[in-house]
Structures are given as C-alpha cells and as structure tokens.
Amino acid sequence: MCPSALGLAPPRVQLLQRQDPLLLPPPGAGGRSLPQRPVPEPGRPEVAPRARMPVQSIHCLMPAALRLPPGVPEPLSCQRRHTLPASEFRCLTPQDAVSVFEIEREAFISVSGDCPLRLHEIQHFLTLCPELSLGWFQEGRLVAFIIGSLWDEERLTQESLTLHRPGGHTAHLHVLAVHRTFRQQGKGSILLWRYLCHLGGLPAVRRAVLMCEDPLVPFYERFGFRPVGPCAVTVGLLTFTELECSLQGQAASRRNSC
Numbered sequence: 001m002c003p004s005a006l007g008l009a010p011p012r013v014q015l016l017q018r019q020d021p022l023l024l025p026p027p028g029a030g031g032r033s034l035p036q037r038p039v040p041e042p043g044r045p046e047v048a049p050r051a052r053m054p055v056q057s058i059h060c061l062m063p064a065a066l067r068l069p070p071g072v073p074e075p076l077s078c079q080r081r082h083t084l085p086a087s088e089f090r091c092l093t094p095q096d097a098v099s100v101f102e103i104e105r106e107a108f109i110s111v112s113g114d115c116p117l118r119l120h121e122i123q124h125f126l127t128l129c130p131e132l133s134l135g136w137f138q139e140g141r142l143v144a145f146i147i148g149s150l151w152d153e154e155r156l157t158q159e160s161l162t163l164h165r166p167g168g169h170t171a172h173l174h175v176l177a178v179h180r181t182f183r184q185q186g187k188g189s190i191l192l193w194r195y196l197c198h199l200g201g202l203p204a205v206r207r208a209v210l211m212c213e214d215p216l217v218p219f220y221e222r223f224g225f226r227p228v229g230p231c232a233v234t235v236g237l238l239t240f241t242e243l244e245c246s247l248q249g250q251a252a253s254r255r256n257s258c
C-alpha cells in the first residue's frame, strides 16, 4: 500500500499544490520512452546533441547586453529574466547531469568510493527517460534529485542497474540524494512524495522498486514501500534490501493529492 491509501502523507506534504505543471516532463520528452541504446564506455561520457553545437553558433545566439538610460525602469519582462524561481520541481535533462553527479560524488563516492550512477549513466538515463527523473531546484541550484528508469522483471538484477526497458511497468528508482547542506530538513521526503505522485500520473507505471542498505529501509517504508527480500544485486561487499511500492489503483488518488 502506498502513502495516499494509508493516509501517511506528512502534513507538510499535504500543502503541496495539485497537478503541479512543473512535474510535467520537459518539452520534447512528452512522457514517451525513447529507443534504448547502449551505455557508452566508462570514461567517455556521452555528449548531449545540444552540447555539440559549435561555440560560434552558441555565441551568436547569446543576447547582447542592453543598457537603458539612467532613470528608465526595466520592463517587467526583463526584470523577470534576472530572477530564478525560489523553488522549482521539474524533470531533469541531460544538461543537469553534471550537477546530479556533483551531489552523488559527495554523497556516495566520498563515503564508499562508488556511487549508484556514474556520469555517463546519468546522461544515459536522462536522455532515454527524463520523465522518470525529478529534481528540486532552489534559485536555479539543484538541491535534491531522483533518477529512475523502467524495468520489466519482477525482481531487480545486475542488468537493471544500467538498463531502461521502455516496455516495462515498473519504475526502478536508481538514486535519491539530497545535497549535503540541505539534508535532515525534510527535502528528501518531500521530493520522494512528489515523485511517487508524479509516477502515479504515468499510465505505464504500476509499481516502484528500489534497493537500499538496511538502515534506510524504515525511511522508505514511510512512503508505502515494503521489503520483498534481499536484493540479488551486490556492489563489492555491499548488500541491499529490495523494496516495492504498488502504484496500481493509486493513479487517480495520487493525482488528486499531489
């Protein structure tokens, strides 16, 4: 059972707006899965097409700085351009991969020497299935994120760490992380809640699965995840518990509670 069915939503979460348009996939993603392709070689990060645009052509698209005479107020439309949203939730794009990896590097690599997704894997998933990711930005800075992909088997396997199976009905949450300066402030909980609401609005997704180390199991249980046993996946000496959360029948109630 998931939080909406159990009435477990923490009070702060219930303040969230309904059907937040910021939870929609970015333009072009359209909620569709793009064709699957192999993960590039480690050490050779895949470059998103936009990043390949020659420097000159980017340069000529940049607006020249305009100066208004003293005393003339800027038009409102210009003023808005300078102001980043205080808080924004949106699906991630490949251009966010470096910010994601920076948070991962601090959260995981500095602790254990490894992390759930390497830079090229982040770029891979954000290219193939951006609609299964969610980022929380404050004044334009990424403070927390979740990256997921689709999986089509009952249990996770080693392959599920690197593959997106577009025909699958299971959202595999690869990683949830909060920037270290923003931890223990409820942000991870709010983001996970919004993500599950978002998944509830994707017709193809019937359940969510993840693997985590044992101390984090109670954290995920608060959101309706239940342990299904030891995970077949191991990373070095690390072992994990696999958890699942059914989203079936929850879509309508989640849409109404988001």
Ligand SMILES: CC(C)(COP(=O)(O)OP(=O)(O)OC[C@H]1O[C@@H](n2cnc3c(N)ncnc32)[C@H](O)[C@@H]1OP(=O)(O)O)[C@@H](O)C(=O)NCCC(=O)NCCS
Residues within 6 Å of the ligand: 107, 108, 116, 174, 175, 176, 177, 178, 179, 182, 183, 184, 185, 186, 187, 188, 189, 190, 212, 215, 216, 218, 219
């Ligand atoms: C785990 C994480 C996502 C939680 O986000 P957060 O914003 O700090 O968490 P919240 O403030 O919403 O909730 C706090 C709860 O998270 C749980 N929690 C956080 N870090 C934990 C840890 N290292 N071990 C066990 N539980 C932890 C606890 O239940 C805690 O509640 P408590 O303080 O009452 O014990 C965040 O701490 C983080 O990014 N950690 C590093 C990366 C990571 O381990 N990600 C999860 C595995 S993919």
